[in-house]
Amino acid sequence: MSNGKSILVDTSLCTACRGCQVACKQWNNLPGTKTKQVGTYQNPQDFSSDTWKVVRFADGKKEDSKPYWYFFTDMCRHCIQPPCKLSIEMTVKDAVIQDEATGAVVYNDKTKKVSFADVLCPYNIPRQNPKTKVLAKCTMCFDRITNGMIPACVKSCPTGAMVFGDRKEILDMAKKRVDDLKKTYPKAMAINPDDVRVIFIVTDDPKKYWKSAAGG
């Protein structure tokens, strides 16, 4: 496999405008689901077969008692060694494609034969369509990136918090960015850059952003 592609998500630049959440639905023809206000800006509350990208909102108090508000535009990490692929293919072969050129991890209809409870994902990403039983998640906009375009979520980002490119360059960019951020935020880090293609940069403990931000 070539070095493939990667996405850098620098949460220090993310303003949670949710352009990416909407762009994902627009490109992938996913419907808006019926939600309710339950006391948070975050909605939908979680992934579903109709929602592959969710901006998670976490507020709290810092040591100096001033508020913080962290945003985590959650999505499939497109792991280098995807546990979902391994676990799914224990029972069904060829249900998960890991693209040679890009490294994108893409599910197909054969996933409907899998026992959903046995699907492993440290980031709790895949969801099952309740009717068709097919598993669903982000495809890295496979149909876009194999046609010379960048993923819809990256395209929509107004601040440049998301960048798509060759993995090597993204890894370099991530390292440089973390070094820069550390001057202001000593806890700045890239989350599991060696294991995943979608690399999040955070400036505080990942668990403060989202319980599965750094995996389970």
Place this chain on the structure above:
Amino acid sequence: MTNHWIDIQHSDVILIQGSNAAENHPISFKWVMRAREKGAKLIHVDPRFTRTSSKADFYAPLRSGTDIAFLGGMIKYILENEKYFKDYVVNYTNAPFLVNDKFEFNDGLFSGYDPGTRKYDKATWTINKDANGIAEKDFTLQNPRCVFQLLKKHYSRYDMETVSKITGTPEKDLQTVYEMYSSTGVPDKAGTVMYALGQTHHTSAVQNIRTLCMVQLLLGNIGICGGGVNAMRGEPNVQGSTDFAILSGYLPGYLAAPRASLPTLEDYVKKNTPKTSDPRSANWWQNYPKYATSLLKAWYGDKATKENDFGYSWVPKLDDGQDANILNMIDNMYEKKIKGLICIAQNPAGSLPNSNKVREGLTNLDWTVHVNIFNNETASFWKGPGMDPKKIKTEVFLLPAAASIEKQGSVANSGRWVQWKYEAAKAPGDCLYTGDIVIRIVSKLKELYKKEKGAFPDPILNLKWDYTDDKGRFDPVKVAKTTNGYFLEDVTIGDKTYKKGDCVPGFANLQADGRTSSGCWISCGSFAQDGTNLMARRKKDDPTGLGLYPQWSWAWPVNRRIIYNRASVDLNGKPYNPKRALLAWVDGKWVGDVPDGPWPPMSDMEKGKYPFIMKPDGVSSLFGPGLADGPFPEHYEPLEGPIEKNPLSSQLKNPVMKIFTGPCDKFSGCDPKYPFVMTTYSSTEHWCSGALTRWQSWLTEAQPQVYVEISEELAQLRGIKNGDKVKVESARGSLPCVAMVTTRLRPFNCGGQTVHLVGMTFNYGWLFPEDCGDTANLLTPTAGDANVGTPEYKAFMVNVTKV
């Protein structure tokens, strides 16, 4: 904006106050974050900790409605710690000017106040002039009657303790913000202010913004790269609506609306053309008569002649003292003085304050026409909550409009760039350009007036109305060219001759004798002489390297990207900050941005001009006698506030704010029935009253229902849990919604008094989706700014209870 979006990246310190830029102007954060990556510091001052605050280097909480106290404290800090940019203040502001000995300020009131009329007589708010009519000055700034000393005295009362008592901002936070921001008062640093409706939706709105301007002038931050006072206008086309006078007090290009006591064009231009005796002041508004005549020629064409005063008598006149702004319009509708209403791209039943009053007012109309892309709460008011359709006589017409991307035309952004756009998609079904709808209505009116005459047909019959193409459709290019203006006969200016029919290539060429037309003088130059549409340019050349992109679209005025740019150089025309040289006088000419006038720099005693060319004195006004509520901004409480006594004076509220007294206009003071401050706003996911965005399932999915944000402390006090159903109530209305309990809101400590503040968006309406709730404007008061009548959406009193 004095500057433009891309320029934000050049700031060293960014102060966002009265704006939630990250949420309401998401793209602005591209440039804010770029500035931060280069080392800039971002300060956010706001009642709530928002998505903007989350990205800030420093966040300071502020009780809604107390910006002048906060910024007045900053002025005191800047003056007393000598953080101001002295060269700039002495030469480019009226700080050295001597003020009328009779001008005074006592206990919250300036000289000349009449409590009977609730107005000021501004006779004493003047600058002393010498025998030649030139302002008397003391360049040492020591004279106790100079503006600088009066300013210092005025804000000496705004000490940190008093300010903190008013704003609820901890003193150490005030100290931090003042220190951080005033660090830009040196030649090689730039500080920018980004503001929006958080400053304008108050009864002291204009003074809020003036205080920001004064801070910027003291620090030498106006006219420079990375500086400015930057109003972020929104998608509702606020920039376009002010440029083109979709406001009751103006004609296009910020000309004044004529008054009944000015019966002739001569009276009108005499009243509105400022004079100066100072030969070094360009006094650009001396050209007022040229712009006024050219406007009349654009409207009435050949029918406008010198003999008939260019049709001035056909322009509607406001009565003297009449205020026709939107709050008065609704009040008049409520009082049954208005019979019909045309609403284009508006949803006043959700967006205007005191919705119950607005909705009641709509029932008094004989007819109403709505031009929109969707049905909304205004067009359907007759079947709304509490309405009995059988008892409502109003006839409602809903005309389907094309959406913005389905139309060719110009769009003005906040940075004054006017960008031409093409029709990206055909409008569906019977949807029409708004322009086509207006063309058809006026053409029909013309036909009817011609046939049936009527009381005063001239203004309609004499309108030049040639804005259609060969198929009879609205032609946006024709309208835009009329807006730009034409030479109406061969005209020679200097050594250049322009042919009849040429586009006027800049407003310096406009004439007061009827030989030119221009529908909006500030747009003059948007077309080249040969008719090339400069707004459609898309070249990315960047000769200064500062991101001015002079060949990308066109900016008013005359493609100047940063206005007042002559204040970025010293008296010799040398840039104060050579690293970001916006303009420089090199070998007898200006290099860089389009300068504010061609004259040499001020050190040329013969030909040099002062930099603030739109001011009659040629300098900017720290003392500004033009406003209705005082030459220096003073803190007053909102119409409804939680504080019984103003710590700064015995004047609790703005003495000249606009208030109404009808049966729907109920107000509460410090009433225990309504103990909490409420502020209202919009979200990223919805647009204004939500009339467009609530039909979009991806957006309603993200923000589905009306909510009230409350602090954990208030939640505990009221026994409310996150997600509970609650009722929010003001003296004017009530609204059920969902409680969002959050650490992002915290009670304010205002001199020992705990003040709770809650917040709601006005994005929802009863029409659709069914369970989304209704607008927060059911709660807001009909009260407006003393000068321009902007409603006080941002600070009033409510109660919140669990249901």
